[in-house]
Amino acid sequence: MINQEEIINKFKMLLAEQTKMSNLIENKNIFYAKHIQPLYENIKSLSNEEKREFGKQVNQLKTTLEGLFHQKKNELEEEANKKENIVDYNLNVDTFNLSKGTPNLISIVTNDIISYFKKLNFEIIEDSEIVTVDENMNWLNINETHPVRDPKDTFYINKNLLLRTHCTAITAKAIHNQNKEIKVLSYGYVYRNDDDDMTHSHQFNQIDIVWIKKGLTINHLKSIIDELLKYIFNKEIKTRYRLSFFPFTEPSFEVDISCCNCHGKGCEVCKHSGWIEILGAGMLHKNVFDAAKITSFKTGIAAGLGIERIAMLKYGLKNVRDLYNNDFRLIEQIKKGGK
Numbered sequence: 001m002i003n004q005e006e007i008i009n010k011f012k013m014l015l016a017e018q019t020k021m022s023n024l025i026e027n028k029n030i031f032y033a034k035h036i037q038p039l040y041e042n043i044k045s046l047s048n049e050e051k052r053e054f055g056k057q058v059n060q061l062k063t064t065l066e067g068l069f070h071q072k073k074n075e076l077e078e079e080a081n082k083k084e085n086i087v088d089y090n091l092n093v094d095t096f097n098l099s100k101g102t103p104n105l106i107s108i109v110t111n112d113i114i115s116y117f118k119k120l121n122f123e124i125i126e127d128s129e130i131v132t133v134d135e136n137m138n139w140l141n142i143n144e145t146h147p148v149r150d151p152k153d154t155f156y157i158n159k160n161l162l163l164r165t166h167c168t169a170i171t172a173k174a175i176h177n178q179n180k181e182i183k184v185l186s187y188g189y190v191y192r193n194d195d196d197d198m199t200h201s202h203q204f205n206q207i208d209i210v211w212i213k214k215g216l217t218i219n220h221l222k223s224i225i226d227e228l229l230k231y232i233f234n235k236e237i238k239t240r241y242r243l244s245f246f247p248f249t250e251p252s253f254e255v256d257i258s259c260c261n262c263h264g265k266g267c268e269v270c271k272h273s274g275w276i277e278i279l280g281a282g283m284l285h286k287n288v289f290d291a292a293k294i295t296s297f298k299t300g301i302a303a304g305l306g307i308e309r310i311a312m313l314k315y316g317l318k319n320v321r322d323l324y325n326n327d328f329r330l331i332e333q334i335k336k337g338g339k
């Protein structure tokens with residue numbers, strides 16, 4: 001007869017040791033091969049009557065073992081499910097303060113000036129930094145001997161393409177063949193082959209404006225610029241217009257403001273003149289109208305502003321590189337005391 005109890009106890013001991021599903025199934029098969037399979041072998045040698053009784057006992061035993069096996073299998077499955085649902089968070093991560101971002105001073109000044117001209121209904125243009133010789137020079141009355149045409153001073157890509165040396169190139173493109181009243185502002189980086197120092201950079205930011213309309217005069221130019229400077233510096237600003245020369249305007253002016261540092265008395269900042277040069281402006285040159293094929297009227301005002309220069313004056317910076325370093329402390333400090 002079969003000692004069922006002994007086999008069942010051995011199987012229970014085996015099951016108790018199992019922790020993994022794969023091992024459980026493998027060990028069950030080994031156990032069956034060792035303890036159950038031989039019982040079937042024995043049946044062959046028994047009489048028919050004995051076979052019936054023995055078969056019944058083997059089946060009973062197998063049913064019991066299968067029951068125990070499935071119980072263990074369920075237990076292991078439940079444990080595995082529980083583990084899957086537990087997410088292993090590390091709640092001891094070091095924390096640090098993230099401060100909010102802030103625009104760079106170049107962006108602050110640029111956006112400020114753009115908002116002034118938007119109020120005057122100027123169209124704002126941001127165009128390619130690569131321009132043609134026509135756009136950068138030929139259409140702007142810049143003659144063949146002007147230094148800006150020299151590859152030593154300008155970054156050429158090929159004979160006809162270059163990195164724009166001024167945003168006026170974008171303006172020239174915008175007004176070309178536009179035989180109508182037009183108000184445009186272009187802005188962005190311009191490039192000159194200069195050595196970088198305290199006040200110069202080979203790459204800097206400009207804003208260029210042009211307003212073409214019948215009957216515009218120098219008085220219009222002056223009032224727009226005076227108001228603009230008041231807006232930028234957020235206070236009354238004394239200005240001075242000095243006759244100057246730019247190829248694309250006639251007459252041309254350098255515009256100075258009364259020194260913010262000494263209020264006109266004379267100091268190191270203004271080289272003891274009491275005045276600081278801030279921008280260039282003028283009445284658009286007749287040759288520029290001709291090159292643009294504008295025939296209906298030939299009066300227009302133009303101005304070009306260097307953003308770095310304005311930012312340095314407005315915020316009292318001595319080194320142009322302070323504007324590019326993105327030193328958060330400087331920006332935060334200026335924002336607190338700024339406009």
Ligand SMILES: [Zn+2]
Pocket residue numbers: 259260261262263264265266267268269270271272274275
């Ligand atoms: Zn001064």
